[in-house]
Every structure is written in C-alpha cells, then in structure tokens.
Amino acid sequence: MLQKTSHFMREANLIDGAWVQADSGKTIDVINPATGLRLGTVPRAGGAETRRAIEAAHTAFQSFRKTSALERSKLLRKLHDAIMDNQDALAELLTLEQGKSLTESKGEIASSAAYVLWFAEEARRAYGDVVPSPWADRRVLVTREPVGVIAAITPWNFPSSMLSRKIGPAIAAGCTAVVKPASQTPYSGLAWGALCEEVGMPKGVVNIVTGSAGEIGDEICANPLVKKITFTGSTEVGKLLIEKSASTVKKVSMELGGNAPFLVFDDADLDRAVEGAIAAKYRNSGQTCVCTNRFFVQAGIHDAFVDKLAAAAKKLKVGPGVEDGVQQGPLIDVKAVEKVEEFIADAVAKGGKVVSGGKRHELGGSFFEPTVIAGATTGMKFMTEEIFGPLAPVFKFDKEEEAVALANDTEFGLACYFYTGDLGRAFRVMEGLKYGMVGVNEGIITTPEAPFGGVKESGLGREGGHQGIDDYLDTKYVCIGGLGL
Ligand SMILES: NC(=O)C1=CN([C@@H]2O[C@H](COP(=O)(O)OP(=O)(O)OC[C@H]3O[C@@H](n4cnc5c(N)ncnc54)[C@H](OP(=O)(O)O)[C@@H]3O)[C@@H](O)[C@H]2O)C=CC1
Ligand SMILES: O=C(O)[C@H](O)CS(=O)(=O)O
DSSP states (O other): OOHHHHTTOOOSEEETTEEEOOTTOOEEEEEOTTTOOEEEEEEOBOHHHHHHHHHHHHHHHHHHTTSOHHHHHHHHHHHHHHHHHTHHHHHHHHHHHHOOOHHHHHHHHHHHHHHHHHHHHHGGGOOOEEEOOSSTTOEEEEEEEEOOEEEEEOOSSSTTHHHHHHHHHHHHHTOEEEEEOOTTSHHHHHHHHHHHHHTTOOTTSEEEOOBOHHHHHHHHHHOTTEEEEEEESOHHHHHHHHHHHGGGTOEEEEEOOOOEEEEEOTTSOHHHHHHHHHHHHHGGGGOSTTSEEEEEEEHHHHHHHHHHHHHHHHHSOBSOTTSTTOOBOOOSSHHHHHHHHHHHHHHHHTTOEEEEOOSBOTTOTTOBOOEEEESOOTTSGGGTSOOOSSEEEEEEESSHHHHHHHHHOSSEESEEEEEOSOHHHHHHHHHHOOOSEEEESOSOOOOTTSOBOOEETTEESOBSTTTTTGGGEEEEEEEEOOSOO
C-alpha cells in the first residue's frame, strides 16, 4: 500500500459521524484487480445498519435544511479544495481498487472536484418564482425546497466521480445522504466520508454503508424516510430499484446501461475520427457506460479506418495502473474478461475478423488485449448487448439513413458519436439519433456544465448542468391572501 493512500483508506462505515463495523462483525474482501491480492476489507452491513444510517440522515436533515444556500456553497467549495489537495492520494486509492491507470484516476478525481465546484455554484441559483397574480388581493409564490434524505448507489467503474454527481447536488439543495458504494470499489466512496469530516460537514449529513446490496437496497427502497434514490449502474438493477421504491413513491434518478454507436462518414477527418474512437472505446479499458459499443463506418472510408484503428489499439500500453505510461489497466475481474471472450467467440463464429488483440494479455489475470473486430454484422451479440470491455466491433454501411437506423436499433439511448465534415449532415444525423448525449467530431464529451443522462432504457433524469439539482428539490406553490391589498 502506498503510504499517502492509507490516510483515506477506511475499513469501516460512516453512520451518524461514527466509523463503525457491521453488527455481525462480518466483512467483504476488497481485491486489487491488477494483482488479484486483497487490499483490505470493509464491513458487510445489512438492513439494520442501513436503517440507522437513514435515521441519522433524517435527524441531520432537520437542521441541515435550514442552512443558507451560501453556507452550503462554501461547504462544497471547501470539499472541492480538499479533493484537489489530496488528488494524488485519492487517485492511488482509486487505481488500487479499480485498476484504471493513475492518469485516468487523477482525471476522475479532478472530474469529481469539478462536479462539486459546479454544485457549489448551483446551490446559490436554485431560484423560485414570483408569479404575476391573477387576483388583485393575493400573491403567488413558487419556492423550491430540499426533498430530504436521499440514497445514492454507485457502480465500480467510476467510484468517485459517480458519487460527486450525487453528493454535490444533494448538499447544494440542502438534502442529506445515505451512500452505498459498489462492493468491488468501496474505498473511493468511503474516502468521501473522510473528506466530509475534514471540511466540517455536520455529522449525519453524509452516511456511507457497504455490504449486502440486496439487504441495503431493500431497506433503502422500503424506508419512507428516504425521499429519493439516485442510482448509477446496470439497467437490470435500475429497474429493480424503480419497482421496489414504488411502494413509497420515491423520486428516482437512474443512470443506466448504454449501447453507444460511433458513426464515421466518408467526409470525416479520418485521423480525428480514429483519435476520437480510441478515446471513446478504450477509456477505463472500455468499462464506461458511454464507451462506444458499435462502430458504423461508411464504405468509402471503412478500410482505412479499420487499419488505423487496429494500429492505434495495438499501441496502447497494457499494465498495472500504478505503472508509468500505462493506458489500459486490468478489467475489474476475470468474470468481465470471460464476458469479452464470449463476445469475441460469438463474432468470430458468425464471420467476424479479429484485426487487433483478441485474447487475454500475457500479463495474465484480468488484463486483456485492446481488440478490434472487422466484418461485424447485426446478428452478433454486441449489436444488442453492452460489451463493457476493450472490444471494438466495426460494421460497414453505405447510406446515411441506414447508419442512423442501425444506430437507433437498441433499447438504450445514453451516448452516441459521429464524425462528418458536412454541416447539413451533422444536423440531420444529430436530430435523427435517439440518445441523451451526442458527440459530433468528439469522442469524450462529459463535463459538469452539461446534463449527463440517457433516454429509453438508459435512464431517468440528468446529472450535471443546470438540470442536475432539480431532482433534489421539491416545488411548492404558495398563494397568499388576506393582505388588505
Ligand atoms: N449510465 C451511467 O452513467 C452508468 C451506467 N453504468 C452501468 O452499470 C453497469 C456496470 O456497473 P455495475 O457496478 O456492474 O452495475 P450493477 O448494477 O451491478 O451495480 C451497481 C451498484 O448497484 C448495487 N446493487 C446491485 N444490486 C442491488 C440491489 N438489489 N439493490 C441495491 N443496490 C444494488 C451494486 O452493489 P454491489 O457492488 O454490492 O453488487 C453497485 O453498488 C453497466 O451496465 C454500465 O452500463 C455504469 C456506470 C455509469
Ligand atoms: O460511469 C461512467 O461510465 C461515466 O459516466 C463515464 S464519464 O462520465 O466519465 O464519461
């Protein structure tokens, strides 16, 4: 363990300002995906601990809701500064538990801080309305109030930045939180507890529990004190949470699965398209919900694109994330590797051609070669299923309408990308694609200023942008009479 990392490594849960173990004393092992060795443990908490965390958040909410927007803004600015002051230590911890390169981890920590800063600013702009009254003797006001206790459940692929988009708006709005990080990457989430302590976050405002997803989830969904669930993860679990939280009519924000298309037209800047393709496909070793899942390349540019993409993929340096220069860390676990192998076997059996990579890396464990498959067809698994790994399937197309139809042929609608030099085509395609986010001649588009989220079965709600705080506020209409006007 690197010395400066241990300061933030908490092998306990944060409930009502105290770092505690599970009632049962049971723990979960946390594994370093680069070595397969145990990094440490975290409590295997369940329903009882979660209930106490919710009650602590509810108690804290009674006073936190009365803080001013300026106070909360200043608290978030201090949190931003604490994150950036400890960027290296937090990045090391993230790399050790998730596997991504230190460069990517530092980028994720900076992104986390950027979202917190964005919501420090948004806290002071959660405006209401004074509406021109239809009555001479009454006044019409519209105010916005914090919803109360929120529950945040986050995935293993971006264990810090996913939390920033939930804790940021929650604090900005005056809510309090119960957080459940992914069991494979709990330390980055628990580190937020240490950061909150450092900046003087009142106890009980942020509570963090680790352990049995089902038991924790059931308590979150059933407990009437929880007014909102914000979840990032698979569509399968998202649907379960929506269903289970219906019994208490909670607000839900869902950032779910994707199946991103990446279209390259004959009139695209080829080198720019290849650069964007590498970024949009192999970031976090392909383990992001906005990673390209299907490349559709027009016939005239197809062969040159495949050759250049394969060559660029071959150059990516694979290794442990803590090593200098590494661009592709291990996948989260061997199960993820087996899933990528299934996609490759299916494609090859149906006529696909591996033009780069295609097998486990010589480093062994869950390291995998960045892979490109040409000759992809719509009958192959990755046409409909999210790969979540470093595999780039390339489909060829002839006409623009055909490419847009293929891109839209999925129940998902999170992110999509296309490259063209033609302005008219850019507007036709942007308006034709049924997705929440569109990259035009860009492969990396996430930023706090823009609303992140999807349509169809990729989710509900938006994170970031001026929209990001809306789901943490209730709207109240006030009609005031008897004023003797
Ligand atoms: N739209 C977006 O922004 C993003 C979407 N994703 C999607 O998430 C998936 C990969 O992440 P992954 O972590 O495997 O997703 P999962 O949905 O398996 O897990 C996400 C989180 O949900 C928890 N969870 C699982 N089951 C339950 C339950 N019954 N009740 C409450 N919580 C539960 C997990 O806990 P535990 O770890 O203990 O199992 C984890 O913390 C991919 O499909 C990817 O597309 C990922 C990132 C971003
Ligand atoms: O979890 C993810 O996949 C992230 O949302 C991707 S991004 O926000 O870093 O682009």
